[in-house]
Amino acid sequence: MKTTLFHIACFTLLSLSGMAQMQPFALQEVKLTGGPFKQAQDVDLKYILALNPDKLLAPYLIDAGLPLKAQRYGNWESVGLDGHIGGHYLSALAMMYASTGEPELKKRLDYMIDQLAQCQAKNGNGYVGGIPQGKVFWERIHKGDIDGSSFGLNNTWVPLYNIHKLFAGLRDAFEYAGNQQAKQVLIGLGDWFVALIKPLSDEQIQQVLRTEHGGINETFADLYILTNDKKYLETAQRLSHRALLMPLLEKQDKLTGLHANTQIPKVIGYEKIATLTGKTDWSEAATYFWQNVSQTRSVAFGGNSVREHFNPTTDFGQLLRSNQGPETCNSFNMLRLSKALFLDKNDVSYLDFYERTLYNHILSSQHPEKGGFVYFTPIRPNHYRVYSQPETSMWCCVGSGLENHTKYGELIYSHSANDLFVNLFIPSTLTWKEKGIRLSQRTEFPYQNQTELVVEQTKPQVFALQIRYPKWAENLEVLVNGKAQRIEAKPSGFVAIARKWKSGDRVTVRFKTSTRLEPLPDGSNWAAFVHGPIVLAAKTSTADLTGLFADDSRMGHETKGKLYPLTSAYALVGDPATYVSRLKPVSTLRFQLDTLTLQPFYEVHDARYQMYFPTFTQAAFSQQQARLKQQEAETLALEAITVDKVNCGEQQPEVDHAYQGEKSESGYDDERFWRRTRSYIAYQLQNKGQEGKFIEITALDNLEPQNVAIYINDAQADTPATQGKIIRLNVDPKEVIRVKIVAQNGKSTPRIHQIRLLTR
Incomplete structure (x- = not known):
């Protein structure tokens, strides 16, 4: 019973507000029984168990000053995003345990929560985290010392995004696995954060929120649900990013060029806050965002973004050319948003998108035999994907990937007070404990265009079995114990079969596809x-x-x-x-x-x-x-003489090139990203084999030499006297070349678009 208290509390609140029309089942109540989703779940379980909890805990122990039991993982876990996979791992352990009952998962989860509680106790103020030099960083924020950009806050890599993963992991450990200690650690962490930002003005908080911060507003809404303490709901609203929210409230599309996965979790938070406060305009904003992304920015398999950013709705050309196609994290969060909106609004169109993305992006994002998760899924013809490995890969899409394949049972079924809804055609069993109903679904869909539902219950009872009529089905036929039923519903709706059901009743659903x-x-x-x-x-x-x-x-x-x-x-x-x-x-x-x-x-x-x-x-x-052919020849010719390059203003290229800067801002104009500064910006380029001989800097505005100073490996370069948007500089052949661009004469630099290291 403890494992479902949070779930029940959450949706009781929603029902009392009059906004929710149905409820999900707990993962413990739905078991997969076969098919590709069951296979994916089993493969994910092996990957989860291949990871070492002590390595994932190391960043937290380091920060708390406690002895290590194993060295931390490398990759992203050692270059600034230390600890973020640990938060995802808590969620994956909890949800996989709820879905499978595998005892080793519960053992690991309880152990990690206990270790985190010890870190929290050692810190003494409720804080626990793995962010490098976290105590120094958070103290600066507390004092109002804030210098934020899209992914760097005080030159720290997305710290709020990082700690959000821990917030979410602790929440899931309690919600799905009933770990009471996780709830206490979560509340302590929440209280610390509320105190941290208390001195900050709303303007300063919005400045902090310029940097990617995950769904931090959602987790404080969850804390309100857990405790009924209004300070958490107030904090959730303070932590809602107005720069995204305000255009959405006005139904204005300002998404092009924005980092996609930075935005989607914010909107999940808006929707949850709306259900708790009655802010219908916030829910309408979430709906507008969902419609915009799912209908005008998503490709056939449900994914969105190119090089992690929203592309123009009128031109998917970049997406067709790039090897960095839609990011899996985006679909992970779009499914969470789709689920929330479906439960709130009972609109089957959310299920149509959910199903499309689940089958075609999420299911495809894990290697079905060897395991491993995909970050980018290119739609460029004749290209391919890369898979993670447990010991080498600690990307964000590994974290969300660990979770993706643990919760396939979350929306196969749902229910209202009396009705049972069949939303997806996936082989599984449902146990509706409160009603004494067990439902088995036997299907080989999509390889077979039918599913069979078998009702088992302790006593005959009356309820409506609501079967989804998918948008893609050209027709739908329903038989109860072999007798055809009259269907009045249309695609993207539900076929309701209300009767007095008895144990052994069989419902056959057939549909035509093309x-x-x-x-x-x-x-x-x-x-x-x-x-x-x-x-x-x-x-x-x-x-x-x-x-x-x-x-x-x-x-x-x-x-x-x-x-x-x-x-x-x-x-x-x-x-x-x-x-x-x-x-x-x-x-x-x-x-x-x-x-x-x-x-x-x-x-x-x-x-x-x-x-x-x-x-x-x-x-x-x-x-x-x-x-x-001409365009490709020009592009490939330039790439052939390029040793390294950085696209300024794009998150991953800048992180990969050790971006540093002060008083800078980034943006997106004319389908190109840029960064400018009133102080300086700097990058490190790798000169493999020392083949690079020239640096070429491209701006969107004229580069006026009197207003910009350029340093190559700390030596000021001689810049051309002529004005223009491209500057080409000679460089000494060294393995690492640091390019620093400094504003002069109290003026901002031009919008710097790209820096290339060229052989000729």
């Missing part, structure tokens, strides 16, 4: 084949899969293999009416397209692939090929 071409949201000539909710793709090659399983390098999550020209992609040429009819069924969910075999994208691994296909008339094809 294959269609789904274009990119920008209206361009690129489209993906989708069968029902399943995105199809073709393996194209296994050549040059460099870094398929990641090493421990800072950017090990990014592919290093060759970029094949877009002109080599398979194209659909001719009459558009014939594109789909060219597919020849081979077997279940297998189609032949000339020399290509299309199959569910989640089955495609260890290979290059093509998911999106350009479509042309014959005349347009010849013209487009010539234009693309």
